[in-house]
Amino acid sequence: MAQSTLNTPSAEIKPLSAENRYLKPSVFWSIRQGFPRWLALLISAIALAIPLTAWAIVSYAGWVPELFLPTPTAVIQSGIKLFFEEQLIVDVWASCGRVAAGFIIAAFVGVPVGIAMGTFYSMESLFAPIVGTVRYMPVVAFVPLIVIWVGLGEPSKALIIFLGVVLYNAMMVADAVKFIPSEMINVAYTLGASRRDVLFKVIVPAVFPSVLDTLRVNISGAWNYLVIAELVAAQNGLGFTIVQAQRFLQTEKVLFCIALIGLIGLIIDYTLKWLSRLLTPWADQTRHL
Numbered sequence: 001m002a003q004s005t006l007n008t009p010s011a012e013i014k015p016l017s018a019e020n021r022y023l024k025p026s027v028f029w030s031i032r033q034g035f036p037r038w039l040a041l042l043i044s045a046i047a048l049a050i051p052l053t054a055w056a057i058v059s060y061a062g063w064v065p066e067l068f069l070p071t072p073t074a075v076i077q078s079g080i081k082l083f084f085e086e087q088l089i090v091d092v093w094a095s096c097g098r099v100a101a102g103f104i105i106a107a108f109v110g111v112p113v114g115i116a117m118g119t120f121y122s123m124e125s126l127f128a129p130i131v132g133t134v135r136y137m138p139v140v141a142f143v144p145l146i147v148i149w150v151g152l153g154e155p156s157k158a159l160i161i162f163l164g165v166v167l168y169n170a171m172m173v174a175d176a177v178k179f180i181p182s183e184m185i186n187v188a189y190t191l192g193a194s195r196r197d198v199l200f201k202v203i204v205p206a207v208f209p210s211v212l213d214t215l216r217v218n219i220s221g222a223w224n225y226l227v228i229a230e231l232v233a234a235q236n237g238l239g240f241t242i243v244q245a246q247r248f249l250q251t252e253k254v255l256f257c258i259a260l261i262g263l264i265g266l267i268i269d270y271t272l273k274w275l276s277r278l279l280t281p282w283a284d285q286t287r288h289l
Contacts, residue, residue, distance in 0.1 A: 070252040078252040079260070088241070088260075095226055095238040096264070098154065102161025102229070103215075103222040109162075110169025111211055117170065118177025119203055127170070135167040140228055152233035160232070164225035165218050172218070176210035177203060209276065209283035216272040223265055 027036065052072070058064055059071040066074065082088035116123035117131075139160060146163075150156045180203060188202045230239030238257050245253035276283070 067249060067251060070255065074252045075255050075259070078250070079256040082241070082253065082256065091236050091238050091241050092260070092264070094234075094236045095230070095261075098157045098229060098237065099161060099219075099222045099226055101154075101158040102225075103165055103219055105158065106162045106166035106169055106218075106222070107215055110166040111173050111214075114170040114173025114214075115177055115199075115204065115207065117174035118207075119199060124174070131167050131170055135171065139164045139225060143228070143232065147232060156232050157229035157234065160229040161222050161225045164228075165221050168218050168221060169214060172214040173207065173211055176207050176214065179210075180206045209280040212272065212276040212280065216269060216276070219268060219272070220265060223261055226261075 027039070055069070056072055059066070059069050070078075079088075113123075113127055113131075117127050118124070142163060143160065146156050146159050150159060184202055184206065185198055188198045193201065226237070227239035227242060230237040231243065234240040238261055242254050242257045245251075245257070
């Protein structure tokens with residue numbers, strides 16, 4: 001009975017043909033393989049050109065009132081006026097300073113806490129309930145308390161940005177530490193390393209590329225909280241300019257300031273990418289965010 005079953009056509013093992021045995025080469029759909037630089041630049045240019053072209057067509061054709069969607073020309077002219085007549089450069093530097101202050105403090109607090117949570121179960125038990133609970137609380141709800149605690153000055157604005165970013169830094173770094181293979185730690189112990197050696201010579205170097213990636217991702221959150229921060233008795237800043245333009249229905253100024261924040265963020269992102277490749281060249285093959 002067994003012999004007859006094995007001899008049935010459904011049980012026969014058919015050899016793979018040469019066509020099915022090998023993947024067909026593909027440039028566009030290759031998975032983690034080489035990709036031509038010129039094609040990457042072309043795709044990026046098309047991705048930017050499509051929404052800009054659609055915006056130009058809709059606005060210049062007058063399909064949408066200019067109050068809701070001004071033309072690209074109006075936005076550019078408004079930006080030139082902001083820079084040369086209303087000293088927008090002062091607002092740019094003020095906003096960059098606030099984002100830098102809040103984000104740097106969040107990095108100095110969140111990264112060590114994340115490493116501790118990912119390394120020691122005792123620290124995870126200590127910080128996880130606080131981090132896991134507070135990160136779901138909206139930062140906007142803390143604004144009245146922040147004003148009471150630290151007043152209306154610059155520290156309150158930096159504190160809002162700090163609260164919006166620090167917990168995500170801690171959680172993402174802790175997860176990155178947990179992905180370090182246990183074999184690396186066991187080998188270090190086998191070679192006679194102490195717990196201090198394992199922490200500073202194995203875990204910290206291994207997680208350093210992920211820390212840089214975490215900071216690069218979360219700095220966008222710092223810029224997102226900028227508008228909220230500059231609602232607290234600010235006299236300058238990009239967020240302050242956006243709110244003021246909104247009050248007077250100056251849509252072109254709002255769009256220009258939003259685009260300017262996006263441009264600043266893009267410059268920061270590429271700068272941190274370059275810094276990551278400079279400091280952690282060994283991670284380039286596994287990290288292409």
